Amino acid sequence: MTPLRHALVTGGGSGVGRAIALALADDGIDVTICGRREAQLAAVKAESDRIHGIVADVTDEESVAALYEKSETARGPFDIVVANAGMAGSAPAHKVSLVDWQQTLAVNLTGAFLTVKPALAGMAKRKQGRIIFVASTAGLKGYAYVAPYVAAKHGVVGLMRALAAENARTGVTVNAVCPGFVETDMLDESVQRIVEKTGRSEEEARKSLAATNPQNRFIQPDEVAAAVLWLCSDAARSITGQAISVSGGETW
Known part of the structure; x- marks a missing residue:
């Protein structure tokens, strides 16, 4: 197998995306990160000479196309694509507006599809590649008050399985990593929503979320990054179509 040399990580300016980008860069891979906040991308880029940042919106097909053209012209085709960008809100289903529903699906699902679509034909032609979706345990079970996100x-998990089936004979693997609650800014936002809507303290809110993990703790970004790094390795060349739960046993 020819070494994988160039990776794309969406939502790479913070949290899980940042951890994945740094792990890949530490492994000797050039990494292009994208997001909508230039300052965040620049901060991550400053942590490694192998990381390059480009502002892009994964919900906009033209923006993604421009990202591919600029990055692949400079550093060669993407051998690894990690569709990580995501967002979540919280409300009872009967209070979810159509706008909120559409925005959540646009970022988390349509954005994931638009992220990987431009890479598929080239990877299949070269007979190698790694496509990894950062999904969630919410892709494997239901949670109350986050119907659009679930x-x-x-x-995303269904998309992953369809692409894995399509590409099984091409040398391209397609998988999803499904973490539980991860210690990130998105978790902090969830905690604040609980505090505001229930009147519970921040400590109580964090404790209630951590309790969903049988290990009674939050997943760390580097744990998700380690799973992604393994899926990119030659040792994982037979792993495809899998939704790997990183959740302390919450789900599988």
Whole structure:
């Protein structure tokens, strides 16, 4: 297998995306990260000479196409694509507006599809590649008050399985990593919503979320990054179509 040399990580300016980008860079891979906040991308880029940042919106097909053209012209085709960009809100289903529903699906599901679509033909032609979706345990089970997010992440897992079936004979593997609650800014936002809507303290809110993990703790970004790094290795060349739960046993 020819060494994998160039990776794309969406949502790479913070949290899980940042951890994945740094892990890949430490492994000797050039990494292009994208997101909508230039300052965040620049901060991650400053941590490694192998990381390059480009502002892009994964919900906009033209923006993604421009990202591919600029990055692949400079550093060669993507051998690894990690569709990590995501967002989540919280509300009872009967209070979810159509705008909120569509935005959640646009970022988490349509954005994931638009992220990987431009890479598929080239990877298949070269007979190698790694496509990895950062989904969620919300793609494997239901959670109350986040119906759009759960629907989107179930869609991501279904998309992954369809692409894995299509590419099984090409040398391209397609998988999803499904973490539980991860210690990131998105978790902090979830905690604040609980505090605001229930009147519970921040400590109580964090404790309630951590309790969903049988290990009674939050997943760390580097744990998700380690799973992605393994899926990119030659040792994982037979692993495809899998939704790997990183959740302390919450689900599988």
